[in-house]
Amino acid sequence: xxxxxxxxxxxxxxxxxxxxxxxxxxxxxxxxxxxxxxxxxxxxxxxxxxxxxxxxxxxxxxxxxxxxxxxxxxxxxxxxxxxxxxxxxxxxxxxxxxxxxxxxxxxxxxxxxxxxxxxxxxxxxxxxxxxxxxxxxxxxxxxxxxxxxxxxxxxxxxxxxxxxxxxxxxxxxxxxxxxxxxxxxxxxxxxxxxxxxxxxxxxxxxxxxxxxxxxxxxxxxxxxxxxxxxxxxxxxxxxxxxxxxxxxxxxxxxxxxxxxxxxxxxxxxxxxxxxxxxxxxxxxxxxxxxxxxxxxxxxxxxxxxxxxxxxxxxxxxxxxxxxxxxxxxxxxxxxxxxxxxxxxxxxxxxxxxxxxxxx
Numbered sequence: 001x002x003x004x005x006x007x008x009x010x011x012x013x014x015x016x017x018x019x020x021x022x023x024x025x026x027x028x029x030x031x032x033x034x035x036x037x038x039x040x041x042x043x044x045x046x047x048x049x050x051x052x053x054x055x056x057x058x059x060x061x062x063x064x065x066x067x068x069x070x071x072x073x074x075x076x077x078x079x080x081x082x083x084x085x086x087x088x089x090x091x092x093x094x095x096x097x098x099x100x101x102x103x104x105x106x107x108x109x110x111x112x113x114x115x116x117x118x119x120x121x122x123x124x125x126x127x128x129x130x131x132x133x134x135x136x137x138x139x140x141x142x143x144x145x146x147x148x149x150x151x152x153x154x155x156x157x158x159x160x161x162x163x164x165x166x167x168x169x170x171x172x173x174x175x176x177x178x179x180x181x182x183x184x185x186x187x188x189x190x191x192x193x194x195x196x197x198x199x200x201x202x203x204x205x206x207x208x209x210x211x212x213x214x215x216x217x218x219x220x221x222x223x224x225x226x227x228x229x230x231x232x233x234x235x236x237x238x239x240x241x242x243x244x245x246x247x248x249x250x251x252x253x254x255x256x257x258x259x260x261x262x263x264x265x266x267x268x269x270x271x272x273x274x275x276x277x278x279x280x281x282x283x284x285x286x287x288x289x290x291x292x293x294x295x296x297x298x299x300x301x302x303x304x305x306x307x308x309x310x311x312x313x314x315x316x317x318x319x320x321x322x323x324x325x326x327x328x329x330x331x332x333x334x335x336x337x338x339x340x341x342x343x344x345x346x347x348x349x350x351x352x353x354x355x356x357x358x359x
Contacts, residue, residue: 090113201221
């Protein structure tokens with residue numbers, strides 16, 4: 001254990017239970033190394049605390065049980081664990097690793113218990129554990145816990161799920177997705193945020209062109225992009241909180257699409273180059289019967305007018321089967337607040353025009 005904790009301590013601070021009553025030996029509060037300016041203008045290293053912890057349960061295999069040659073030829077090491085412990089580790093809100101020390105090669109190997117369970121049992125896990133007290137699991141010998149592997153544990157996240165939920169999904173925040181709107185972010189943050197939201201909907205980019213303040217992307221939405229616009233939600237109550245409030249119509253996009261990102265702050269017209277590029281996009285969309293999805297950074301509402309809506313009406317895109325959709329900041333706000341991991345990534349860089357809270 002001291003040897004393993006010395007290895008962990010190079011990536012954070014060790015945390016542990018005073019009494020082990022949870023089947024967990026030790027933990028690591030993850031830190032990121034950075035540089036900080038001193039009063040003299042120099043830089044010094046410092047550790048920046050992250051909002052994630054990882055826990056570990058250790059097992060060991062003596063050299064007499066598994067030789068170095070046996071380890072080299074083995075695909076995994078089998079260890080016995082208690083079923084109640086395994087179920088606890090699997091359901092834990094923070095990641096738990098099962099780690100095995102192979103004495104003959106002086107090596108730690110380990111696997112995220114959630115990955116282990118899903119690889120071995122998938123949806124049959126809980127059913128398979130019924131009427132059992134112990135179970136044998138297999139830890140791959142290739143899953144070496146060295147400095148590089150431990151440094152990559154920063155990819156794990158911990159999330160509070162005891163706060164308000166939205167349609168049964170834990171949000172990891174308290175902001176109402178239907179009744180809150182972002183303040184206009186910088187062009188760089190806005191583009192990155194839209195790109196990440198498309199990414200978590202498995203958007204597969206085929207081509208990208210930049211013309212003026214327009215970015216035109218051809219690609220495939222392999223998962224349905226579904227949103228509602230807070231601009232058309234009923235914020236208050238007509239009579240009493242017992243009454244159901246009106247909600248905006250759901251909108252969606254899927255499949256082969258053109259995505260247009262307009263990073264202009266105020267859009268009253270297109271310049272000649274932008275108009276020519278837009279004409280080409282719409283022509284191609286009409287020929288291929290594809291949708292055109294426009295994200296704009298201006299203050300026009302998604303579906304209540306503005307230059308983009310007029311432009312699509314003028315070329316009859318709105319009447320076609322593929323059609324067009326326009327998403328302003330309020331529709332983007334909904335997508336952001338219901339894409340929890342994207343929200344957590346961008347939250348430090350965001351301001352809100354107005355935010356209403358759930359619960």
